[in-house]
Amino acid sequence: MIRVGVSGAAGRMGEAVCEAVEEADGLELSGRADPTLGTELGEILGGVDVVVDFTVPDVALENVRACLAAGVHAVVGTTGFDLEAARAAAEASEAKLFVAPNFAIGAVLLMEVSQQIARHMPECEVIELHHDKKLDAPSGTAKRTAELIEAAGGNVHQPIHSVRLPGLVAHQEVIFGGVGQTLSIRHDSIDRRSFMPGVVLAVRKVADLPDRFTVGLEKLL
Numbered sequence: 627m628i629r630v631g632v633s634g635a636a637g638r639m640g641e642a643v644c645e646a647v648e649e650a651d652g653l654e655l656s657g658r659a660d661p662t663l664g665t666e667l668g669e670i671l672g673g674v675d676v677v678v679d680f681t682v683p684d685v686a687l688e689n690v691r692a693c694l695a696a697g698v699h700a701v702v703g704t705t706g707f708d709l710e711a712a713r714a715a716a717e718a719s720e721a722k723l724f725v726a727p728n729f730a731i732g733a734v735l736l737m738e739v740s741q742q743i744a745r746h747m748p749e750c751e752v753i754e755l756h757h758d759k760k761l762d763a764p765s766g767t768a769k770r771t772a773e774l775i776e777a778a779g780g781n782v783h784q785p786i787h788s789v790r791l792p793g794l795v796a797h798q799e800v801i802f803g804g805v806g807q808t809l810s811i812r813h814d815s816i817d818r819r820s821f822m823p824g825v826v827l828a829v830r831k832v833a834d835l836p837d838r839f840t841v842g843l844e845k846l847l
């Protein structure tokens with residue numbers, strides 16, 4: 627049994643993660659931390675093997691450092707925090723850190739396909755659309771998609787466009803433009819359950835990752 631703690635357990639994603647962990651074979655929900663539940667992360671670290679963090683940009687780095695210092699592996703979905711500082715913390719630790727800006731398989735495939743398309747149609751624009759409670763913009767997924775497209779030789783026009791509206795969950799479109807043609811690819815997470823198979827996979831694999839710091843669900847597939 628892998629003992630799992632959830633940080634941000636009372637949030638939109640945290641609640642979905644608690645449910646997914648309870649339903650998953652071989653995982654045990656062993657701690658729920660969230661200020662709204664009156665439980666600090668530090669109070670649950672003694673009884674868990676892995677922490678899943680879906681909190682807010684301002685506290686994610688502090689949470690990651692606390693997990694790693696306690697020898698607890700961390701799976702982080704929070705976006706908009708300093709990844710280079712997280713990398714430094716992981717590299718100084720024995721525990722592993724896995725971060726994914728998007729745990730939905732469809733979004734990961736969008737990123738993969740975008741890199742292939744960029745080799746032939748480099749000019750593109752990224753539009754990301756999220757619910758109006760999202761704190762960071764552009765989204766972590768959009769920033770990662772842009773990085774990967776640029777690394778594949780594409781030219782992502784700036785700025786990335788961020789739409790925030792009630793009714794949305796998490797959506798992204800990449801439009802490639804060539805002579806006399808465009809190609810659009812789009813992913814829509816219409817339910818937070820879309821992220822859960824990726825989160826459960828990361829919880830199962832994090833302890834055995836070859837590196838102390840890993841970014842991207844594609845590394846686990």
Ligand SMILES: NC(=O)c1ccc[n+]([C@@H]2O[C@H](COP(=O)([O-])OP(=O)(O)OC[C@H]3O[C@@H](n4cnc5c(N)ncnc54)[C@H](O)[C@@H]3O)[C@@H](O)[C@H]2O)c1
Pocket residue numbers: 633634635636637638639640659660661662667680681682683685689702703704705706726727728729730760796821
């Ligand atoms: N990686 C992905 O696939 C993915 C998918 C969706 C959302 N996200 C990201 O996940 C994060 C959470 O999103 P959400 O919609 O669930 O937000 P939310 O506001 O619903 O939940 C955040 C929760 O974190 C709690 N929190 C605040 N400080 C804390 C602390 N110090 N310790 C523990 N908990 C604390 C809050 O009380 C709240 O319940 C955001 O950064 C969002 O961008 C990532």
